[in-house]
Amino acid sequence: MLKIYSTMSRKKETFKPMQGNRVKLFVCGPTVYDDSHIGHARTYISFDIIARYLQYRGYSVFYLQNITDIDDKIINRASELGVAPLDLARKFEKRYLEDMRALGVDHVNLHARATEHIPEIIAQIETLIEKGFAYETDTGVYFDESKFPDFGKLSRRNIQDLNIHRVNPDNTKRNPGDFALWKKRDEEPFWDSPWGNGRPGWHIEDTAITEEYLGQQYDIHGGGLDLIFPHHEAEIAQMESVSGKAPMVRYWMHTGFLNVQGEKMSKSLGNFITIQDMLEKHDPETFRFFVLSTHYRSPIDFSETALEQSKNSLERIYKLIETIDEALESDIPQSNDNDADLNDKLTEIKKQFIGAMDNDFNTPKALSVVFNYIRDVNRELDEANISKSILIGIKNFLMEFGAVIGIDFKRRICADDKTRDLLEVIVEVREKLREKKDWELSDHIRSKLKELDFILEDK
RNA sequence: GCCAAGGUAGCUUAGAGGCGAAGCGGUGGACUGCAGAUCCAUUACACGUGAGUUCAAAUCUCACCCUUGGCUCCA
Numbered sequence: 001m002l003k004i005y006s007t008m009s010r011k012k013e014t015f016k017p018m019q020g021n022r023v024k025l026f027v028c029g030p031t032v033y034d035d036s037h038i039g040h041a042r043t044y045i046s047f048d049i050i051a052r053y054l055q056y057r058g059y060s061v062f063y064l065q066n067i068t069d070i071d072d073k074i075i076n077r078a079s080e081l082g083v084a085p086l087d088l089a090r091k092f093e094k095r096y097l098e099d100m101r102a103l104g105v106d107h108v109n110l111h112a113r114a115t116e117h118i119p120e121i122i123a124q125i126e127t128l129i130e131k132g133f134a135y136e137t138d139t140g141v142y143f144d145e146s147k148f149p150d151f152g153k154l155s156r157r158n159i160q161d162l163n164i165h166r167v168n169p170d171n172t173k174r175n176p177g178d179f180a181l182w183k184k185r186d187e188e189p190f191w192d193s194p195w196g197n198g199r200p201g202w203h204i205e206d207t208a209i210t211e212e213y214l215g216q217q218y219d220i221h222g223g224g225l226d227l228i229f230p231h232h233e234a235e236i237a238q239m240e241s242v243s244g245k246a247p248m249v250r251y252w253m254h255t256g257f258l259n260v261q262g263e264k265m266s267k268s269l270g271n272f273i274t275i276q277d278m279l280e281k282h283d284p285e286t287f288r289f290f291v292l293s294t295h296y297r298s299p300i301d302f303s304e305t306a307l308e309q310s311k312n313s314l315e316r317i318y319k320l321i322e323t324i325d326e327a328l329e330s331d332i333p334q335s336n337d338n339d340a341d342l343n344d345k346l347t348e349i350k351k352q353f354i355g356a357m358d359n360d361f362n363t364p365k366a367l368s369v370v371f372n373y374i375r376d377v378n379r380e381l382d383e384a385n386i387s388k389s390i391l392i393g394i395k396n397f398l399m400e401f402g403a404v405i406g407i408d409f410k411r412r413i414c415a416d417d418k419t420r421d422l423l424e425v426i427v428e429v430r431e432k433l434r435e436k437k438d439w440e441l442s443d444h445i446r447s448k449l450k451e452l453d454f455i456l457e458d459k
Numbered sequence: 460g461c462c463a464a465g466g467u468a469g470c471u472u473a474g475a476g477g478c479g480a481a482g483c484g485g486u487g488g489a490c491u492g493c494a495g496a497u498c499c500a501u502u503a504c505a506c507g508u509g510a511g512u513u514c515a516a517a518u519c520u521c522a523c524c525c526u527u528g529g530c531u532c533c534a
Contacts (some may be wrong), residue, residue: 030534043534073532156462157530179531202532224534225463231533255534256464257527264528293472293482299464299527301471309471309483316482319496356473364473368481375498382490382498439492446494457495 002057002358004220005297007228007252008154012360017219018250023059024214025051026249028206028223028231029111031068032092033077035274036099038287038302039258039265043224044105045288046255046296046361049405050222051107053357056404065108066209067093070115070189070199085189086115099275103284104406110213114205118191121200121208124242125181125193133241134181136195137172141182145175148237154252155229179203179234203234207242216243222253256299265302273302285407286311292363292405313371314407317398320374321409323381324395328388336387342380346393349373353401363405370401423454434458 002015017023027047030036047063054061069089078085093113100106114121125141128134133147145151152158170180180201182193190197200208210218216239223232232252239248257264260271278287290310294300349369356365377394380386402409415423426445433442446456 028534031532037534040534046534071532155530177531226529226533229529230531234531257529257534259527262527290471295473297464298472303471305483306471312484313471313482315496323497362473364481368473371481378497379499434492437492443493455495458491458493459496 003360004251004253005360006250007254008247013251015251017059018217021059023054023061023220024218025054025061025063025220025222026206026210026214026218027063027065027108027221028227029065029067030092030096031071031073032089032096033071033074034092035276036096037265038260038273038275038278039224040096041099041103041105041275041278041287042258042291042300043222043255044100045103045291045406047222047253048105048107049292049363050253050296050361052404052406053361055107056400057354057358061107061109062214063107063109064210064213065111066206067096067111067113068202068205069093069113070205071202075187075189089115095276099279102279103275104288112209112213114200114209115189117205117208117212118200120212121204122182122193124204124208124211124238127242128181128238131241133237135174137170138184139170139172140180140184140198140201141195142173142178143181143234143237143241145177145179145237148241150240150246151177151237152233154233154236157229157233179230181238203231204238206231207235207239207248211239211242216245217247218249220251220253221249222255225254225256228252228254253296255296256294258300258302260302262301282307283311286314288406289314293367295364296361316371316374317402317409318411320377321395321398322411323378324391324398327381327386327391328395332384333387335389336385338380338385339387339390342386342390343393345373345376346390346397350397357404366401370398427456430456 003012004015005012025047027044030040051061051063069086074089075085078088081088097111100108125134128143129136129141132144134141134143181204182195182198183201184196184198186197190199210221221232221235236248240246259265260273263269263271265271265273286307287310290302290307291300293310293313352369353366356362356369359365377386398409413420426449430442430445433445449456
């Protein structure tokens with residue numbers, strides 16, 4: 001039975017989709033004004049694994065993500081660079097999508113741009129005005145926080161506290177905490193609206209997009225911890241006011257922050273790492289493993305040593321797959337007396353794996369289950385007490401596990417055909433030397449190959 | 460100030476009243492010409508401090524110490 005921790009209740013709740021086994025999942029996408037960083041990667045890998053696991057458990061998942069391609073940050077950055085805001089947004093959207101592909105994050109079914117949903121945004125704002133939740137001033141249209149008493153229910157704050165902290169109150173607003181639905185602007189880019197030229201506020205694009213594709217109520221809404229307030233709070237206020245229905249979503253899921261060597265990642269500290277920077281030094285698989293070795297809600301600390309540990313741990317799984325493949329090509333028996341026991345064991349491990357993941361996607365626990373099993377399998381292999389039929393079952397399980405965490409354990413071979421042929425020749429020659437017990441020269445070849453990043457291991 | 464999350468072996472992380480965790484790393488052994496991988500053993504009487512509840516506390520309660528984060532730019 002799958003349980004999901006919901007930020008709304010601050011408890012693990014039994015997961016039950018609104019509609020049979022269909023899961024409607026929305027995760028807040030990036031504002032595309034700069035390259036994505038490894039914190040984004042953490043969040044989107046986490047939700048990628050969550051979507052994958054839901055599918056593994058038999059749910060039919062529709063995973064929707066917005067692209068915020070109109071926003072003050074985009075406009076500011078574009079004017080610094082002297083380019084058109086929408087051109088800048090397209091450029092970074094493209095880079096974002098490339099980064100995600102490189103990381104194996106590929107379970108989003110639909111990306112929806114804010115600027116392609118202006119009519120839906122305007123319609124929602126009109127409804128909010130009609131229902132008395134929003135009002136127009138000289139500078140824009142604002143959501144009237146005082147009309148939505150539930151404001152703050154997700155972040156557990158009260159409106160009084162919030163009003164103290166408002167930094168630059170727009171003095172046309174009724175309450176300091178009221179937030180913009182529509183900003184009246186005559187500078188590009190702007191769209192025509194019932195309130196004149198302008199552009200949407202920050203929060204409205206998500207509710208317009210989710211209402212369009214998922215409806216007024218849906219199953220899971222995800223994002224980084226930093227979005228709880230004010231972004232998700234504003235979304236709830238907008239959507240529940242528009243629809244008159246609550247809750248807007250049944251499960252609110254938030255990922256913890258990624259820190260760099262114990263500190264928050266920020267440009268001023270000089271520890272800001274983009275996904276592209278990170279991928280120059282590390283495999284995407286290593287980074288995915290690093291992400292899933294910590295629970296998605298906990299903070300995770302990025303460091304070179306942590307990545308090194310992840311790389312080495314991951315190696316253990318690759319190694320076992322290789323060993324199994326070799327065993328399958330050898331002349332071990334198709335089946336033996338030990339099969340029944342080992343089959344039971346495998347069934348038990350699968351159960352434990354599902355048990356771990358069903359507990360709010362506890363990937364570290366799932367890993368420990370898998371690693372425990374790997375040691376057992378290695379022992380059986382060492383004792384040569386295992387049949388082909390069992391090995392096939394084990395390999396299938398490992399590959400299935402890989403599919404859930406988004407890592408293909410079939411090792412990628414990067415070398416081209418010619419290089420591979422050349423390596424074959426070298427290995428063959430070295431084998432001859434070893435037959436002649438010319439250890440000095442064969443060790444020399446092995447160490448030279450290692451300098452070129454080819455690891456040669458004798459049986 | 461207000462609100463969170465956390466302090467578990469050398470490192471990274473799970474667990475959340477009884478059955479002593481997983482990986483990485485170190486050391487020793489088996490195997491190997493050597494190395495690597497693998498296995499075994501060990502590092503390891505693990506749970507921030509002090510009190511309390513309990514037959515039983517890493518887990519519950521209280522106090523305290525420390526760390527990090529949020530408080531309308533944020534994944």
